[in-house]
Amino acid sequence: MRPGRPRPDGEPLRHVAVPYDSDEDFLLLVLPEVRRALAGGRRVLVVTCTANLRLLSDALGRDAGRIDSRISASWYAHPHRTLAAYHEYTVGRRTLIVGEATWAGRGEREIREWIRYESVLNAALGGTAARMLCPYDRRKVPEEVIAQVAVTHPVTLGMAGEAASGAFVQPHELVLNGDHAPLPDPSGNVESVRFTAPELKRLRHTVGDYARAAGMERDLIASLVLSVSEIAANSVEHGAGHGLIRMWVNGRELVCEIAEPGGALDDPLPGYIPPEPESSRGYGLWISRQLCDHVELRAEDGTLRVRLHMRLGG
Numbered sequence: 001m002r003p004g005r006p007r008p009d010g011e012p013l014r015h016v017a018v019p020y021d022s023d024e025d026f027l028l029l030v031l032p033e034v035r036r037a038l039a040g041g042r043r044v045l046v047v048t049c050t051a052n053l054r055l056l057s058d059a060l061g062r063d064a065g066r067i068d069s070r071i072s073a074s075w076y077a078h079p080h081r082t083l084a085a086y087h088e089y090t091v092g093r094r095t096l097i098v099g100e101a102t103w104a105g106r107g108e109r110e111i112r113e114w115i116r117y118e119s120v121l122n123a124a125l126g127g128t129a130a131r132m133l134c135p136y137d138r139r140k141v142p143e144e145v146i147a148q149v150a151v152t153h154p155v156t157l158g159m160a161g162e163a164a165s166g167a168f169v170q171p172h173e174l175v176l177n178g179d180h181a182p183l184p185d186p187s188g189n190v191e192s193v194r195f196t197a198p199e200l201k202r203l204r205h206t207v208g209d210y211a212r213a214a215g216m217e218r219d220l221i222a223s224l225v226l227s228v229s230e231i232a233a234n235s236v237e238h239g240a241g242h243g244l245i246r247m248w249v250n251g252r253e254l255v256c257e258i259a260e261p262g263g264a265l266d267d268p269l270p271g272y273i274p275p276e277p278e279s280s281r282g283y284g285l286w287i288s289r290q291l292c293d294h295v296e297l298r299a300e301d302g303t304l305r306v307r308l309h310m311r312l313g314g
Contacts, residue, residue, distance in 0.1 A: 011129035017153035037096035172268030230284035263304025
């Protein structure tokens with residue numbers, strides 16, 4: 001999954017934005033691509049809304065049974081799990097993906113993460129023989145998202161055909177508003193726990209007890225404890241050998257920050273792309289991004305801070 005890994009049949013990833021203004025335009029742009037892929041023996045996955053799936057199915061007729069269909073609302077529930085699902089689908093085979101993310105009802109933080117997801121796809125699927133079309137319904141998608149389409153996709157498909165994007169930015173160079181802003185100070189009552197290697201077991205119990213008292217659901221507690229444990233263990237084994245955990249409740253979520261003195265961000269896409277199977281490092285952030293609702297990283301004043309956000313129950 002690392003960029004640069006040999007691709008099946010030598011084919012490159014093709015990541016294409018497909019802005020459209022009507023149902024008719026959606027079909028005119030997407031239907032020929034699906035038919036061409038089926039004729040070429042590609043496996044086809046279409047993830048979009050129910051209405052678009054119905055349009056495409058009616059147009060394909062008997063060939064509709066040859067495509068895999070998913071509903072956007074469930075497929076696009078969590079950006080890092082979606083990345084993992086697309087990698088699992090594309091690895092080792094020639095594929096066409098039509099993937100239309102959902103944007104309605106998302107807050108600013110979620111929108112930023114999904115924009116970043118679209119960018120990271122270029123690296124995460126860079127070793128696959130996938131052709132990926134990302135439709136954007138300009139009637140519904142927020143303007144701030146449309147403004148980033150050419151930045152996160154190297155190619156755009158329109159009625160005149162494909163065109164290279166002059167605004168495209170490589171994933172590791174993408175900077176969104178607020179990326180370099182200092183993390184806000186904790187709010188309310190903050191519980192702090194220092195840790196070294198012998199104290200990791202106690203740390204896991206402390207985090208679990210705090211989350212339970214805050215009202216977090218049991219399965220989410222297990223995910224949070226695992227995430228904290230992985231990052232703290234990495235700090236002990238590969239970092240300064242010690243660190244500081246801070247925990248607090250912010251609205252309807254629990255925030256847990258792991259601070260590592262002397263830590264640094266040496267990966268341009270930390271935790272977005274899983275480590276190679278033979279690697280002994282890099283799993284902590286990957287696991288945390290999969291399990292937690294939101295992960296923030298900052299290297300400030302000689303300290304690496306990793307903030308894990310997890311929703312509470314109710």
